[in-house]
Amino acid sequence: MTIFRLCAIVLFALLPVAGLTQATAFGGGQVDPEAPVEVESDELKVNQTDGTAEFLGNVVIVQGEMRLAAPRVLVVYDESGERISRLQATGGVTLVSGEDAAEAERADYDIDNGNVVMQGDVLLVQGNSTLTSQKMTVNLQTGQAQMDGRVRTILNSRN
Numbered sequence: 001m002t003i004f005r006l007c008a009i010v011l012f013a014l015l016p017v018a019g020l021t022q023a024t025a026f027g028g029g030q031v032d033p034e035a036p037v038e039v040e041s042d043e044l045k046v047n048q049t050d051g052t053a054e055f056l057g058n059v060v061i062v063q064g065e066m067r068l069a070a071p072r073v074l075v076v077y078d079e080s081g082e083r084i085s086r087l088q089a090t091g092g093v094t095l096v097s098g099e100d101a102a103e104a105e106r107a108d109y110d111i112d113n114g115n116v117v118m119q120g121d122v123l124l125v126q127g128n129s130t131l132t133s134q135k136m137t138v139n140l141q142t143g144q145a146q147m148d149g150r151v152r153t154i155l156n157s158r159n
Contacts (some may be wrong), residue, residue: 037084037111038062039073051077061087066140067096068107068116086110093118095138101125102136114141122147130154 042057053075061068071091078085087109095102095116105120116138124131124147134149 035064037087039075041073051079051081053077059089061089065097068109069094070107084111097138097140099127102138104136113139115139 104118
């Protein structure tokens with residue numbers, strides 16, 4: 001293999017992905033949307049009028065093997081007020097599932113369909129590889145993820 005060809009392959013691996021969308025996998029296993037959601041924080045504000053609860057300060061949410069951490073999480077209940085429908089995390093969010101981890105400015109988790117949409121400077125770390133984009137949608141039930149908005153990846157084949 002010529003040096004030119006070898007350099008071209010290395011440079012190609014370091015350049016941003018040409019497309020604006022990239023599919024990937026996320027998490028080591030499936031998250032059951034019926035599993036209990038455990039929330040821990042420094043402060044809790046409940047609004048009976050609109051059926052929300054706001055967790056503030058060092059918020060950690062655990063559901064099965066999924067762990068989400070953020071400075072602020074708004075919990076939106078369903079119409080009956082008995083089940084959590086959505087979680088909206090802001091202020092810098094970390095999502096961990098299995099050996100995969102992602103960071104973003106915000107995350108919206110629709111518990112019923114198992115989708116987490118992370119937006120704003122998304123960073124996904126999977127083993128030795130990293131991907132960045134502006135938006136990542138993860139289905140926690142299937143482990144499927146899609147990244148959109150100037151996707152950049154660095155693929156590292158070393159173990």
